[in-house]
Amino acid sequence: MTASSTAGQSLTPAAIAELRARAEDGRVVVIALTDEELTALDGPETDQVAPRPWYDEQDVQTRHTACVVALRGLAARGIALPSQVAADGGVTLALPDDVHAALAMRRAASVIVVAHQRVETGMQARVLYGQGQRLVLEEHVSGGGLHRFSVAPLDEAAADLAVLVDPEGRAGDADGPRRTLTLSQVAAGQEGLGELGDTRCVTVLGKVVLGEHGEPVEERVSVYALADRVEVADPRERDAQTILEVGVVSRTTLRARLRALLADGAA
Numbered sequence: 001m002t003a004s005s006t007a008g009q010s011l012t013p014a015a016i017a018e019l020r021a022r023a024e025d026g027r028v029v030v031i032a033l034t035d036e037e038l039t040a041l042d043g044p045e046t047d048q049v050a051p052r053p054w055y056d057e058q059d060v061q062t063r064h065t066a067c068v069v070a071l072r073g074l075a076a077r078g079i080a081l082p083s084q085v086a087a088d089g090g091v092t093l094a095l096p097d098d099v100h101a102a103l104a105m106r107r108a109a110s111v112i113v114v115a116h117q118r119v120e121t122g123m124q125a126r127v128l129y130g131q132g133q134r135l136v137l138e139e140h141v142s143g144g145g146l147h148r149f150s151v152a153p154l155d156e157a158a159a160d161l162a163v164l165v166d167p168e169g170r171a172g173d174a175d176g177p178r179r180t181l182t183l184s185q186v187a188a189g190q191e192g193l194g195e196l197g198d199t200r201c202v203t204v205l206g207k208v209v210l211g212e213h214g215e216p217v218e219e220r221v222s223v224y225a226l227a228d229r230v231e232v233a234d235p236r237e238r239d240a241q242t243i244l245e246v247g248v249v250s251r252t253t254l255r256a257r258l259r260a261l262l263a264d265g266a267a
Helices: 013-023 035-042 060-076 097-107 154-165 183-187 251-262
Strands: 028-034 081-085 090-094 111-119 122-131 135-141 146-153 178-182 201-210 216-225 230-238 241-248
Touching: 013 028, 013 097, 013 146, 028 035, 028 097, 035 060, 035 146, 097 122, 097 135, 097 146, 111 154, 111 251, 122 154, 135 154, 146 154, 154 201, 154 251, 178 183, 183 241, 201 251, 216 251, 230 251
Parallel strands: none
Antiparallel strands: 028 146, 081 090, 111 122, 111 201, 122 135, 135 146, 178 241, 201 216, 216 230, 230 241
């Protein structure tokens, strides 16, 4: 049993509009899906922005088997029910409106921000799909490959992202001076980044938007949460080499930086 893309199922604009309207008033939790369930619904050949930590470690045969079993499980739970079977065996699935709307919003983001975080216990990721100036579709990805979807107002998503990058709330009341480092200095461990040996977690955020001519434009920033402060490192190009501008940020500046990453910027 294989699935066609969920886009094959008719989804009315009203379903997306209804989910967006509810999310304007506060976060709407949609669903949690495993790597293989999400892959089965999207189609195994569909490019994925979000990491799939469990699925990507499997061989081809295991991936195929996992997707088949995942579809059976989704059907048993009443989440994905076959609505049409094509001559080639492909199946079009009927999904709950919120689930289908969220997956559609995932493919129609105005901006995408991917946050990869390294902590002592492992890795986790969060993918945020901007939906214009007011809403964000969030996809929380655990190290074991569980994807939790919700839709939230932009300010609420920015606040939650601030908690992710600064889980102990160490950002203070004032910004600190900025300093410049070359990548070779950082790689060589030379003085400049400060006492980052006490870093609690490091989060690397990448933002992708479409440029003036439709080309992908990426912006990156790294956030270091330490025992007594939060530092942000921004890569810059100078004299044909990449440098890092590093400095302590206040909680207000941190929240503003994260909100700016999530905002569309078109309006």
